């Protein structure tokens with residue numbers, strides 16, 4: 174199997190030991206890096222020619238390359254810390270708005286490439302452990318419509334869903350930047366540098382949100398604040414080409430990010446007996462195994478029945494209602510983070526990538542109707558953006574927007 178080398182960008186053979194592990198864990202080989210469930214060392218191991226079973230210690234892991242066909246914020250292994258930054262551009266005539274956006278994307282490309290490559294002039298990004306910054310930049314449907322940008326036709330605001338309690342000040346936005354790193358420090362510094370670039374282009378911060386993951390052994394799936402492994406059933410490379418990335422053409426290496434800030438009543442959920450929690454999820458909290466399987470990466474069989482005729486994965490189970498089998502096989506790539514904004518406001522930053530956000534709408538409509546998790550969830554913010562294709566050395570993000 175041929176992969177892109179994460180550091181050189183050249184094709185390489187994937188080591189046999191990694192192929193099985195990577196495929197079985199439903200990982201994705203992106204344009205310039207390998208994505209692993211959790212912040213496993215898929216790309217790291219391959220980049221150093223080591224087997225996936227022997228990743229380097231975290232602190233010696235190499236930088237995540239900024240340049241590549243696809244943005245590393247989607248393709249690089251998930252990292253323990255994230256910061257989302259949304260900006261609004263000042264209202265302006267179309268031509269002025271376009272030139273403000275163009276100069277902002279130019280500055281952001283420079284800031285993000287330097288921070289990822291360890292060449293930033295900012296002393297706060299020097300002399301420490303490698304920041305391993307990975308990032309993505311996306312544009313919202315409102316900005317795309319205002320400035321007549323060349324974005325996929327599927328990019329659109331989500332409809333309102335029953336039960337939504339969305340705070341507009343925490344969602345939406347013209348431009349979204351997601352930063353991910355090994356820890357919080359580089360996120361804060363890079364956010365400041367990006368903010369300065371935004372201000373000089375007449376943009377202002379609309380909202381920011383930080384998130385985190387538990388430190389999890391390489392190749393294994395991190396847990397969410399309900400305690401379940403989250404991110405198990407993600408598409409492999411072939412499925413991702415069909416369902417996550419754009420079709421061949423100008424948007425081939427772009428995708429759409431759906432973001433939802435979902436408050437979770439972790440105390441009330443934890444008060445349920447464990448078997449009730451597992452029935453609500455359709456998987457076991459112990460190791461993430463579906464109720465119909467014997468290993469985490471077994472496909473949940475939503476048609477399996479008990480001797481009394483009831484479904485093994487109940488009608489209201491989360492993994493039944495979100496199953497691709499109910500949706501013509503359609504997939505999304507979930508890379509969620511937990512958040513903690515105080516004792517009464519903790520939960521999940523649902524971040525999922527897909528070619529067409531209508532996939533999210535179909536799943537969310539089924540979830541809203543009868544997800545057993547509903548009594549414990551509240552959606553408090555939402556955003557949709559077109560995640561731009563990546564850039565090669567010397568390029569600027571968003572080159573395809575102006576056509």
Ligand code: HEM
Pocket residue numbers: 397399401402403404405406407433435436437454456473491492495496497505520521523533536537540550
């Ligand atoms: C706080 C809210 C949520 C929690 C705690 C949660 C948790 C989980 C867990 C534990 C799994 C099973 C493990 C895995 O495959 O990753 C899962 C699967 C999944 N969830 Fe969620 N989820 C939430 C919200 C959502 C939302 C809003 C959507 C989309 C509308 C969604 C879509 C999916 C999908 C597509 C799967 C994979 C189903 C499959 O292919 O088997 N989830 N979720």
